[in-house]
Structure formats: structure tokens, C-alpha cells
Amino acid sequence: MAKILIVDDSNMLRDMVRYALNEGGYADVVEAVDGLDGLEKAKSASFDLVITDINMPNVNGFDLTRQLRSMPAYQKIPILILTTECTDEMKQKGKGAGATGWIVKPFEGEKFIKVVDMYMKG
Amino acid sequence: MEFIYDKDAINSVDAILFCENDVNKLSEHINLKIVCINDTKEVDNYKDSGLDGWILKDSINSIVELLDVQKNKIDMYRDVNKKLNLLESFKVAGEVNCHDIQLIIDTMKHSTMEIRDIFQNQTKEMKNIHDSIKSVKTELLEIKEEINTEEKNVKLINSIEEVHQILSRTDDVIKTMYSFIGVLQCEDRLTQMLEGMSNLIENHVEQALSLGVVQPDEDSIKKEFIKFYTIQAQRDFVQGIECVDNVCNRKDIDIEEEITLF
Numbered sequence: 001m002a003k004i005l006i007v008d009d010s011n012m013l014r015d016m017v018r019y020a021l022n023e024g025g026y027a028d029v030v031e032a033v034d035g036l037d038g039l040e041k042a043k044s045a046s047f048d049l050v051i052t053d054i055n056m057p058n059v060n061g062f063d064l065t066r067q068l069r070s071m072p073a074y075q076k077i078p079i080l081i082l083t084t085e086c087t088d089e090m091k092q093k094g095k096g097a098g099a100t101g102w103i104v105k106p107f108e109g110e111k112f113i114k115v116v117d118m119y120m121k122g
Numbered sequence: 123m124e125f126i127y128d129k130d131a132i133n134s135v136d137a138i139l140f141c142e143n144d145v146n147k148l149s150e151h152i153n154l155k156i157v158c159i160n161d162t163k164e165v166d167n168y169k170d171s172g173l174d175g176w177i178l179k180d181s182i183n184s185i186v187e188l189l190d191v192q193k194n195k196i197d198m199y200r201d202v203n204k205k206l207n208l209l210e211s212f213k214v215a216g217e218v219n220c221h222d223i224q225l226i227i228d229t230m231k232h233s234t235m236e237i238r239d240i241f242q243n244q245t246k247e248m249k250n251i252h253d254s255i256k257s258v259k260t261e262l263l264e265i266k267e268e269i270n271t272e273e274k275n276v277k278l279i280n281s282i283e284e285v286h287q288i289l290s291r292t293d294d295v296i297k298t299m300y301s302f303i304g305v306l307q308c309e310d311r312l313t314q315m316l317e318g319m320s321n322l323i324e325n326h327v328e329q330a331l332s333l334g335v336v337q338p339d340e341d342s343i344k345k346e347f348i349k350f351y352t353i354q355a356q357r358d359f360v361q362g363i364e365c366v367d368n369v370c371n372r373k374d375i376d377i378e379e380e381i382t383l384f
Contacts, residue, residue, distance in 0.1 A: 023293060095384045102382040109297045115381055 002120045003028045003045065007038035007052040007064060008082070013105070017051060017082065024113035026120070035059025039067055046073060049119055051103075054083045054090075062097040069098035078119040082107070244295055251291055258284050 004026055006017050014031045021029050030045065032038035036058035042050065050068060054061035061081055068074040078100040083090075086104045094102050101115060156175045157168050165176055258281055265278045 019296070023297075091382055091384075100384060102384070104380045107380060111381060115383070 001028050002026055002048040003030070004049045004051065004116075005030050005032060005038060005041060005045075005047040007032040007035060007050065007056070007061070009034050009053065009056045013053070013082075020107075020109045020112055021116065023109065024116060026116065035061065035064035038064050042068055042071070042074065047077065049116065050074070050077060050079045051082050052079065054081060054085060054094075062093060065094070065097040065099050080115070080119075240298065244298055247291070247295055251288055251295070254284070254288050254291075258288065 004021060006014050006021075006029060008014050008017070008031075018029050018031065021027075030041055030047070032041045034056040035052070038050070038052060039059060052061045052064055056064075059067070061083065065079050065081070068077070068079060079098065080101045080103055081094045081099045082103045082105055084105055085091075091102050100119070103112060103115065155173045156177050157171070157173050158179050159165065159168070159176050160179050162178070168176055261277065261281045265281065269278075
């Protein structure tokens, strides 16, 4: 079963993403409260997908993405950025950091799961 | 500062300063332009000349004493000028803050209306779901009484399907609830912005009271406040674009660009 890491400093947002993933059939979901927590969890377990916010304390989403990409285990793992930001400039920044995709929140559950399915089920 | 010019007193004094009324034109380093005259009859010739004063040639030695007398006044004017500049900067800061606070208020009103509409619609939906569940419950109770007949097995299957659909509707409601909770989070952020700006304003007022602190201009105040602005306003500020009409409005987001795959 696919193991997914959610990184966001908002408890409510993590609940929302977890709910959407559970409804989409993804039960193995781990939460991290910020980028630093996300890094530690990513090092201690092997995830198939990482979903991260950008604006977080300690380590932000861009830095988290960059650091994950420097780890051999996460060089090819899909990393989706889930954020309120929606400009091309920020998206390019995310792409430059190594992100696989960009989702603007609040998101539509069905579309979100379709993207996750695309990466998890091929 | 008043124009000091007393014809009757001319003969009794050696030097007089005639100054302009506008205190704000006093510069940090005061350079007095004083004309040296031979006779007091020459004073009228210099009254509107832009010079600061005159002195009799014979009394030129009293210039130093004259400046000493005026020094306190000059220092006072300089202090007043400094305070006026500080008040002016706060007036600018106040106008900037009032404009931004009005934007925030408008945004919060917009968000509140959005939440109200969503809540009303979802409450109606939840009531409909409740009524649906009630009727299904009645049907299931009837089936329970007649469970051994084949006809009621079909009814049982249909009822179970109906319950499944109700659960699907409930699921949609829950997801929508999460969405407008996201809108509520936007309002929380705005509340934090207001609190932060209020704290900053209080700090500036304390600084003003103590005096002698660097006078903040509009740009430096904006730099302090910008961290509490919306993300769009922060980006505008960095790019040197005026922050106008920055509201947390999801209608501006193109749904087609909601998801971007690199």
C-alpha cells in the first residue's frame, strides 16, 4: 500500500488532506507539522508520495523539497506542493526546487485524488 | 516666528533679526544672512531682501551675543520642526494603515458572506439528508418485519443502495465543510494581521513619546507592516507595485490552474 507524507503546519489542513486521501483509498498517511518534522519523518520511513505546504516555520516547503531531492531515496519520489500561492513565479520556484506538481488550496477532492492516483497507480 | 521690526526701537538697538513666519523652512544648520549697514536708515532697503537681519557696522562685535540670544529660539524651532516631521510621518503611516485596514475589513466582509452562503446551503443539504435517512429507516423497519419474503429482499437491496447514496452525499457535505474551513483560516490570518499591525502602531507611538528616535517614513513603516499583508501584497511590495485591492478572493483563481504538473 502506498505510504504518503503530508507536511503542513495547519492541523485542519492536514485533516482535510488525510480525509481526501482516505476516501480515495489511501489509508497509510503520515503527518508532519512543519518542514523540519517532515524531513525527520522522511528519513525514518520510506514514502511513496510527499505532499507539502510552502509557508511553514523552521523549514519551508521549498527547502524541504530541495533537501528531499538531495536524498537518494527521494530523488524520484513525487513531491506535490499544496499551497494558497498560485502565481507562475512561485510555481517556477517550486519546479526549480524539484517539486513534481503544484496544487492550489482549497482543492477539489476528486481532482486531487486523480493526481495522486496518477502518481501512485501509474 | 514673527517679524521683528520696530521702527521706534531701531535707534536703541544695534542689530535686529527679521525672520520668516514659516518654521518649517528652518534648516538643520542655521546660516543667518545678516547685512552690515552703516546707518539704520538703510534697513527698509533690506526688509524684503530675504536676508535674516541687519547689524550696524559699528556693532559687529555684538553678533556673537546676538546669536547666543537667538540660539535657544533656534534650538526650540529645530525641536518643533523635528516633532512636526514625526507627526507628519505618523499621519502618513496612519493613512497607509487606515487604507490597508479598510481593505482587510472589506476582505473579511466578503469572506463572511461566502461562509454564510456555504453554511446555509450545507445546512439545507444536511436537513434533506436527515429526512432521507428517516424515510429509509422507516422502510428498513418494515423490511425487518417481513424479512422472509423474496419481494422484501429486493426492497432491502434498494434500501441499502439508498443508504449508500446518502453516505456519499454526507461525504460531499463534509468535504465542502473542510473547504469553507479553509476560508475561515483566511479570516484567522487577517485577524492576526490586524493584531500585529496594532502592536506595531503601539510601538511607534511609544517611540514618538520618548522622542529622539529615528523618524519612520512611509517606506520604512510599510517594510515593517508588509509581513502582515496578504501574500499577494507582499509580492507586490517586493516588485515595487502599489498594493491595491489585495483581497483573499478565490474567485480570482483560475480553476483550470488549480493543479499544475511539472
